[in-house]
Amino acid sequence: MNQPKMTDVAELAGVSPTTVSRVINRRGYLSEKTINKVEEAMRKLNYRPNTVARQLQSQRTMTIGILVPTVANPFFGELTFKLERYFFNAGFKVLIGNAENDIKKERLYLQQLLARQVDGLVIATHNHQQQIPEYQNANLPIVSVDRYLRSTIPNVSSDNYAGGRLATEELIKRGATHIIHTDSVERFNKRDYLRQQAYQDVMKEYGLEPITYKIDFDSKPALMHQFFNRIFDEHPEADGFFTSNDMDAIQLLQVARQRGVAVPDDIQVIGYDGVPTTTRIVPELSTIVQPLDAMAKTAVSILQKEINGETVTGSHNLPVKLRVSSSLKDKL
Amino acid sequence: MNQPKMTDVAELAGVSPTTVSRVINRRGYLSEKTINKVEEAMRKLNYRPNTVARQLQSQRTMTIGILVPTVANPFFGELTFKLERYFFNAGFKVLIGNAENDIKKERLYLQQLLARQVDGLVIATHNHQQQIPEYQNANLPIVSVDRYLRSTIPNVSSDNYAGGRLATEELIKRGATHIIHTDSVERFNKRDYLRQQAYQDVMKEYGLEPITYKIDFDSKPALMHQFFNRIFDEHPEADGFFTSNDMDAIQLLQVARQRGVAVPDDIQVIGYDGVPTTTRIVPELSTIVQPLDAMAKTAVSILQKEINGETVTGSHNLPVKLRVSSSLKDKL
DNA sequence: GTGAAAGCGCTAACAT
DNA sequence: ATGTTAGCGCTTTCAC
Numbered sequence: 001m002n003q004p005k006m007t008d009v010a011e012l013a014g015v016s017p018t019t020v021s022r023v024i025n026r027r028g029y030l031s032e033k034t035i036n037k038v039e040e041a042m043r044k045l046n047y048r049p050n051t052v053a054r055q056l057q058s059q060r061t062m063t064i065g066i067l068v069p070t071v072a073n074p075f076f077g078e079l080t081f082k083l084e085r086y087f088f089n090a091g092f093k094v095l096i097g098n099a100e101n102d103i104k105k106e107r108l109y110l111q112q113l114l115a116r117q118v119d120g121l122v123i124a125t126h127n128h129q130q131q132i133p134e135y136q137n138a139n140l141p142i143v144s145v146d147r148y149l150r151s152t153i154p155n156v157s158s159d160n161y162a163g164g165r166l167a168t169e170e171l172i173k174r175g176a177t178h179i180i181h182t183d184s185v186e187r188f189n190k191r192d193y194l195r196q197q198a199y200q201d202v203m204k205e206y207g208l209e210p211i212t213y214k215i216d217f218d219s220k221p222a223l224m225h226q227f228f229n230r231i232f233d234e235h236p237e238a239d240g241f242f243t244s245n246d247m248d249a250i251q252l253l254q255v256a257r258q259r260g261v262a263v264p265d266d267i268q269v270i271g272y273d274g275v276p277t278t279t280r281i282v283p284e285l286s287t288i289v290q291p292l293d294a295m296a297k298t299a300v301s302i303l304q305k306e307i308n309g310e311t312v313t314g315s316h317n318l319p320v321k322l323r324v325s326s327s328l329k330d331k332l
Numbered sequence: 333m334n335q336p337k338m339t340d341v342a343e344l345a346g347v348s349p350t351t352v353s354r355v356i357n358r359r360g361y362l363s364e365k366t367i368n369k370v371e372e373a374m375r376k377l378n379y380r381p382n383t384v385a386r387q388l389q390s391q392r393t394m395t396i397g398i399l400v401p402t403v404a405n406p407f408f409g410e411l412t413f414k415l416e417r418y419f420f421n422a423g424f425k426v427l428i429g430n431a432e433n434d435i436k437k438e439r440l441y442l443q444q445l446l447a448r449q450v451d452g453l454v455i456a457t458h459n460h461q462q463q464i465p466e467y468q469n470a471n472l473p474i475v476s477v478d479r480y481l482r483s484t485i486p487n488v489s490s491d492n493y494a495g496g497r498l499a500t501e502e503l504i505k506r507g508a509t510h511i512i513h514t515d516s517v518e519r520f521n522k523r524d525y526l527r528q529q530a531y532q533d534v535m536k537e538y539g540l541e542p543i544t545y546k547i548d549f550d551s552k553p554a555l556m557h558q559f560f561n562r563i564f565d566e567h568p569e570a571d572g573f574f575t576s577n578d579m580d581a582i583q584l585l586q587v588a589r590q591r592g593v594a595v596p597d598d599i600q601v602i603g604y605d606g607v608p609t610t611t612r613i614v615p616e617l618s619t620i621v622q623p624l625d626a627m628a629k630t631a632v633s634i635l636q637k638e639i640n641g642e643t644v645t646g647s648h649n650l651p652v653k654l655r656v657s658s659s660l661k662d663k664l
Numbered sequence: 665g666t667g668a669a670a671g672c673g674c675t676a677a678c679a680t
Numbered sequence: 681a682t683g684t685t686a687g688c689g690c691t692t693t694c695a696c
Contacts (some may be wrong), residue, residue, distance in 0.1 A: 003448065005673055016683045021646060021675055029681045045468060048447040053673035055384045056688050063427070071415050077409035081402050084430050088437070093444065096393070096428045098416050105420070112425065116335065116689095117383040137378060139335065186514060222610055250613055267487065277404060280553055281582050281613050348667045353691055361665045385689035388672050428694055448673095 002046040013041035027045050050073050063093045064303065065118040067109055067125050070098040074277045075292075076124060077247075080147065082296030083122060090304060092119070099125040101218065103132065109149045110115045110134040120303045123149060126186060126217065141306030146290075148190045152313055154306075156299045158290040159317040160191050166322055167270040167288050172206055176240025176268050179208065180231060182252075184217040185245045192244055195272065199242060211235065221251065228255040239267055243303025243313055246271040246287055253327065255287070269327040284326040291318045336377040343374035350420045356381055358473065385488060395425045396635065397450040399441055399457050400423060401597060402430040406609045407577075407624075408456065414628030423637060424451070431457040433550065434615065435464065441587065442466040458518060458549065473638030475631050478622075484645055486638075488631045490622040491649040492523050496530025498654055499574045499602045499620050504538055508660045510574025511540065514584075515576045516549040527604065531574060534645050553583065560587040571599055578603040578610050578619055585617070598639055601659040609625045616658040623650045 009016045015034060023038040024030050040045070055061045066088050084094045095118060098215040099106040106127050111134060113121060120141035129135055133140075135149050144155045172181050181199045184192050196212055203210035217226050228251060231238065243249040249271030256263055263269060263284070275291030296319055302312050342349045349373060354360050355370040355559055373379070386525055393625060394498045400408040412602070416426045420498060431438040438459050443466060445453060448652050452473035467474075469521050476487045503511050513531045516524050528544055535542040547559050562582060563570065575581040581603030606621030627650055634644050 006675095007673085017673090017681060018675075018684080022682085025675080027675090034681080047472075049387075049444070050673050051444070051447045051449040052384055052387045053674080053688090054674090056382075056690090057676085059672050060687070061384060071403045071416075072406070072410045072413035074404070074406060074409065074609060077406065080428070081404035081430055083391070084403075088429075093362055093429070093449075095425055096412070096416060097420075097425070098413055100417070111384070115380040115383045116423075126682060138377075217574050221615075248615075250585070254615065276500070277406060278613070282578075283586065285555075298481045328630060338691095339689085349689090350667060350691080351665090354666085357691080359691090363665065366665080382689050385672090388674090388688090389690050389692085391672070614691080 001137055002048075004047045006047075008045055009038065009041045009047050009233045012045065013037045023098045030326035033196065037095070055056050061117060061119055062091055063095055063118045064120050064122060065097065065109070065113040066122045067097045067106060069101055069124075069126050071096065071101065072098075074275045074288075075273050077081055078275045078292050079124060079296060082293055083299060086297055086300040089123050090300060096135045101126060103127050107132055107134060110138070114138055116141055120307050122299055122303065123147060126189070141303055143303045143306070144218060144297060145284070145310075146191060147210035149313075154302050154312045154314055154316065156295050156302065156316045157191060157317070158295065159287075159318050161198045162317075163272060163288040163290075163320040164195035164242075165202050166320060167272070168202035169329060170286075170322055170324075170328065171240040171242060171270060171285075172208070172267055173196045173331050174264075176331050177208060178235065178237045179203065179211075180235060181210065181244075182211055182231075182248055185214045186217060193300045195244055217245075224251040225246065225255050225258075227260070228252050232256075232259060232261065239268060241269045243269070243271050246273045246275065246282075246285060247326075249285055249287065250278075250282050253282070259285075263327050264329045265266050268329055270318065272322075274323050279325075284327040285323075287323050289323050290319045291320065294318050335382075336379045337382065339431055340377055341379050345369045354366045357437060358612055367411065379567065390629075393449060393451055395427055395450045396452050397427045397441070397453060398454045399429045399431050399438060401433055401456075401458050403428065404430075406607045407605050407622075410607045410609065410624050411456060411628060414625055415631060418629055418632040422465050422632060431459060431529040432456060435459050435624055436453065438605065439466060442470070447470055448468055452639050453545075453637065454631055455479060455485075458521070473635055474598070475634045475638070475644075477493075477627060477631050478523060480647075484649065486634050486644045486646055488634065488648045488650070489523060489618075490627065490652050492526035493530045494649075495604060495620040495622075495652040496527035496574075497534050498652060500531045500534035502600060502654055502656075502660065503572040503574060503600055504534070504540070508664050509540060510567065510569045511535065511543075511574060512542045512544065512567060512570050513574045513576075514559075514563075514580055515544055515546055517546045518549060519624035528535050547580070548575075556583040557587050557590075560584050561591070564588075564591060564593065573599060573601045575601070575603050577606065578605045578614075578617060581619065581659075582610075582614050583618055585614070593661050596661045600661055602654075606653075606655050611655065617655075618653050618657045620658045621653045621655050623652065626650050 006017045006020050009020045058073050071077045087094050097109040099163040124145040142153050146157050183196050200210040274287040303310050336382035338349045340351050342352045403409045405410050419426050429441040456477040474485050477488050515528050532542040606619040
């Protein structure tokens with residue numbers, strides 16, 4: 001049996017399709033009697049208006065595309081969750097694409113989604129945007145999160161510079177003097193650049209020597225352990241670490257434990273991200289907390305404005321907080 | 333400027349819309365010359381066929397709806413990630429809904445998605461299905477994951493009974509005799525029931541006394557800590573724990589550390605789920621690993637069959653594995 | 665090989 | 681207060 005359509009309802013109720021449409025959308029004048037007849041017919045047939053037909057007619061899909069590296073990563077899982085929540089509250093559904101650090105896949109998604117299947121796009125992937133021409137002539141509302149795309153596309157991020165400063169200053173205030181910063185190698189990413197810049201600025205202000213190590217964002221655990229072991233070997237004097245994300249900080253804590261390096265007595269550690277799921281699993285982790293909820297809320301509201309025809313641009317940097325836990329000493 | 337449509341391309345190329353459609357879909361006889369003309373016109377206009385119009389015409393959206401409690405949870409984040417990957421490879425896009433343990437939200441999603449916006453549905457939520465009538469007369473291909481909906485809807489799960497047996501037997505083989513099982517209170521969930529059943533069966537087979545504690549699935553950390561502290565107080569003789577998920581096992585490990593209870597010397601611990609992200613953060617955790625990749629692959633393939641008109645029913649229980657780590661002693 | 669016309673299911677404009 | 685007509689952008693007959 002086929003799904004009933006409007007004409008079926010109309011026929012059963014003895015009215016025209018237009019009237020059925022009016023009842024569904026509560027538009028125009030309707031008599032009580034007609035409304036009842038139509039609603040009963042709809043109930044009898046278990047009728048649901050065809051979403052796609054309405055989308056074609058209205059020229060809006062009430063759907064948003066979200067592109068992230070992968071929702072399996074707690075940071076992007078949490079971000080996606082919050083975005084979905086606020087979009088849902090605003091009446092939008094959400095199409096999710098995991099770009100998997102795969103430029104081909106990201107481009108395929110873009111090509112498909114730009115073909116009017118969504119009313120707007122949230123981009124939070126980590127691929128090199130230069131290699132994705134679709135962003136340059138995209139004719140659709142876009143907002144990027146934690147990532148810079150192009151000057152005309154608004155961006156929502158945590159205040160990476162402030163975060164970098166905060167982390168470094170806290171380590172210093174708590175007595176660390178040989179502080180090492182670990183960072184991703186993705187140099188096209190302004191985000192990492194700003195955190196590193198802040199770290200270096202603060203170190204210089206205090207007359208300390210900045211040391212930055214670069215590592216691939218998605219390295220396997222074994223490689224990460226090797227990486228941190230090398231740092232310990234090369235810098236036995238290190239007494240503070242600022243890592244560019246919590247996953248790295250956690251692996252650092254693991255290596256420290258293996259080597260018998262005491263936290264926070266021998267080394268103090270601050271990560272970056274502060275996703276609730278993660279800090280719940282590793283409560284001892286001190287970290288710079290990104291305001292994910294506010295970031296999601298802001299991204300949704302910006303995208304809604306764009307969809308309504310307003311022009312929005314520029315960077316929207318939301319304030320970070322420090323989460324203090326036992327990977328830090330008490331302040332001096 | 334409006335998005336160009338097929339007639340614009342046709343006009344520019346000096347052909348009919350039908351021909352443009354043929355070129356796009358590579359259908360029927362086309363001369364080289366026409367193909368070139370049309371393709372150039374499309375390029376010039378940066379034309380993309382309107383997805384919604386094609387969906388209406390073809391009566392398929394090539395989109396799947398996925399409902400989970402929340403992608404912020406690593407288990408469902410990983411599941412969603414894998415599902416998206418396999419659906420993408422099969423040509424489908426994915427609409428994601430976080431039901432947030434909110435029956436209203438789950439029903440709203442169902443009502444919207446059942447209105448022909450998706451070709452099929454993957455349900456992995458934790459709400460009580462009795463309260464969601466939409467599942468009873470849903471007229472759309474559905475597969476459920478890690479959850480039972482109704483006899484005519486196929487289900488993909490890990491082999492919960494085997495997992496429960498495996499965990500309990502391993503604890504016994506490694507010398508534990510006072511083994512406590514913690515379980516969610518969601519009694520409508522067959523999954524938990526089977527794990528508990530297996531635990532009890534094994535305990536009885538070995539002449540040991542089964543002790544099960546029930547806890548709300550999503551309890552706050554403070555409550556969880558209180559919960560495990562109570563168990564330690566009430567059962568100082570406990571030397572083994574089988575928890576119904578890894579989050580619980582991790583909190584148990586935290587409480588043990590706080591109380592100075594040594595792992596694995598004083599107590600041994602096995603969790604359930606084994607999501608890579610989690611075990612990467614807590615490498616010492618031993619756990620029953622759900623075959624998430626295979627589960628996703630299976631769910632996708634079942635749903636495809638349903639979409640192609642085949643009838644699929646029944647439970648598809650995929651084999652679990654034990655992940656042995658330092659929360660377990662060596663075998664006796 | 666290519667085009668004209670009809671229709672996917674809905675709603676907006678224009679009657680009455 | 682309700683119905684008729686046209687059209688959203690595409691594809692699918694059926695014709696030539």
